[in-house]
Amino acid sequence: MNATPTPPEGRITTEARGAVLLIGIDRPAKRNGFTPAMMRSLAEAYTRLDDEPALRVGVLHAHGDHFTAGLDLPTFAPLMQRGEYAVPFGLVDPLNLGDAGWRRRTKPLVVAVKGITYTLGIELMLAADIVVAADNGRFSQLEVKRGIMATGGATLRMAERAGLGNALLHLLTGDEFDSAEALRLHFVQRVVPAGQELDEALRIATQIADQAPLAVVATRLNALKAVEQGPLAAMAEFDAVQKGLANSEDAKEGVASFREKRVPVFKGR
Template sequence: MDIQTPAPPPEGCISCEVVDTHILLIGINRPAKRNGWTPRMFRELAEAYTRLDDEPELRVGVLHAFGDHFTAGLDLPQVVEHLRRGEKLAPMGLVEPHDFGLPGYRRRTKPMVAAVKGICYTVGIELMLGADITVAGDDCRFSQMEVQRCILPTGGATLRMPERAGVGNAMLHLLTADEFDAAEAYRCNFVQKVVPAAEVLDAAVGIARRIAAQAPQAVVATRLNVLKAIELGQAAAVADFGPVQQRLQTTEDAAEGVRAFVERRPARFTGR
């Protein structure tokens, strides 16, 4: 996919573009600084995630980056005072992009596909782990290097690395701050696909298109049920089976799904 890089301000920004009506491309835009994160970028990312959830026509987000690298991590001189004061970098009341339920923030309901390439350090790993599906370029270089700077990873790495890869593999990468490649990220289940670097965005958008073609309410319900099982346990997720299924079966899309099955054609879902 060929998209133009909008000229960002010096402190970077998040550039959004709607594709195929239902897909929101969310671009990390500070390539001159290897997409190093500033307070403005965190605020605009939360705004973009909130837009995805709030606009009815949007069904899937794709988080990607302009330039050769996903991100080199935090721009420490710009954020260190916020870290010292324990301040959040995203305004409260919005969708928090790391998606682990911080008090005062909304949880994302719609799916997010991450497309990562080149350098993907610290907050980059945490954002891709906070997405639902990640496509990585074969040129990726990953590192969760906070311990090198006397920082605690607070974007979800300590939660999701052991969940995906087991405690030993998580400790290996969290405590050594080593650099690892796409093959190791795939082995640890941090990413779901590895493709040539030039194909990363196309592959991620292809997955997003497949998701966007499904019944939107069922996609959201399925995603939330998976997260409930992970976070609250099997019994909590099973308890939702009956009431959620009943609610879905009263929708126009459920009727369309039956019609499409009988008529042997692709369903045309509206989200209603």
């Protein structure tokens, strides 16, 4: 996946395995600390996932021993001082915040984390859909120790997942916590022995990719709307979305495969 030497500014690798796109964070010499170039490349990889019909699910992972130590602050400081973002308008925002000018991801994303997962790393995994953590995980949202605030979604999603008190415990102290605590707080969905996290993420992603793509996207977006806008907003879409899905080729294939007692072959149409 990364046969050539990693450039000093780091890079994001991509590898399509059937319907699954592996997206790799690759700057292990710096604990995968993110530079602006890496952030832009990550957005480009997410955009590729959404735009290529053959791709149905993404898996975000990391090369080396750690997921990411977060932002490489010296490289990001000039952008932060100017109030700029490293991701150009029109690309999918890896943080999925819905800011004007950036696209939101529609297809599912599974994340495999290991070792150090600090600041941006937590925000990237919370912006994804399903997280598998190695049991050697070390997590910290430590912006308060650097005189800044977490603005990539942690203040929103940590409270939504874990409750306000649990979120503030870690947001205001910047302490380091382990994979068991991340699981307790619903920041991750599964903890596995170190070295097995990517395989488990791929297993989950492949299982998702086997389902009807239009139904998967619609289900994900409806669940996200329920969290962000409330149950009534999500329910208001039920009839129209279900009508569209029920008239798709995939829905017809689902019924045919049920009748014929065979595995369905979905085409995303």
